[in-house]
Amino acid sequence: MWLLRPPGVYRPQEDTWLLADALRTAPLPPRATVLDVCTGTGALAVTAGQLGAAEVTAVDVSRRAAAAAWMNGRVNGVPIRTICGHFGDLVGSERFDVVLANPPYVPAPDVPGSGKARAWDAGDRGRAVLNRLCAVIPLLLNDKGMALIVHSELCDPDATVHQLRGANLKAAVIARQVIPFGPVMRSRAAWLESAGLIEPGQRHEELVVIRADVTSQ
Incomplete structure (x- = not known):
């Protein structure tokens, strides 16, 4: 997969590919409509199209990311409808068979309003975006x-699973991968220790993929 990544757009890395692998083993339902939330370069949207999705929509608050996702779809032969905006704006207007999400989740003292850090920073517990996402996912999914x-x-x-189950979804962790800290995490390791989010000297984290399924509507 060839991907254009303009400056300021999140670079696909271990979390992206872990989710892509989970999608490959899911698998997609026939003629699936897919929404890729916080799309970045559109790597997951492209993956969904290559796996046979009938319609792929990608949404991101960054204009550069939305443009990159559209271009990367074209380059890789996957038509992608891109939307520059918030995923919550789709509630009440559209539903999808599959929702993919690699949202900002890195704990940080502040949530930036602009700049490249908004692609990963997500408040002092890393849940500023995740909590909103868990609230709207049931409203974005089709039956089944x-x-x-x-x-x-x-x-x-556990908080993600609990929130999704509280919305009557079947939810569980389906994939895990331990990785060393990247530059962002290393740069704030002292703060993470002081906040009690990591053990003293810890310089790795475990990534998880959580699957949520609609059981009834």
Whole structure:
């Protein structure tokens, strides 16, 4: 997969590919409609199209990311409808068979309103976006729909599962991968320790993929 990544757009990395692998083993239902939330370069949207999705929509608050996702779809032969805006804006207007999400989840003292850090920073517990996402996912899924969400163990996978189950979805962790800290996490390791989010000297994290399924509507 060839991907254009303009400056300021999130670079696909371990979390992206862990979610892509989970999608490959899901699998997609026939003629699936797919929504890729916080799409970045559109890597997951492209993956869904290559796996046979009939319609792929990608949404991101970044204009650069939305443009990159559209271009990367074209380059890889996957038609992608891109939307520059918030995923919550789709509630009440559209539903999908599959929702994919690699949202910002890195714990940070502040949530930036702009700049490249908004692609990963998500408040002091890493859940500023995740909590909103868990609230709207049931409203974005079709009957028998499925969501796949990737994030770090540092922002409480149990809370994600609990919120999704509280919305009458069947939810569980289906994939895990331990990775060393990247540059962002290393740069704030002292703060993460002081906040009690990591053990002293810890320089790794576990990524998780959570699957949520609609059982009835």
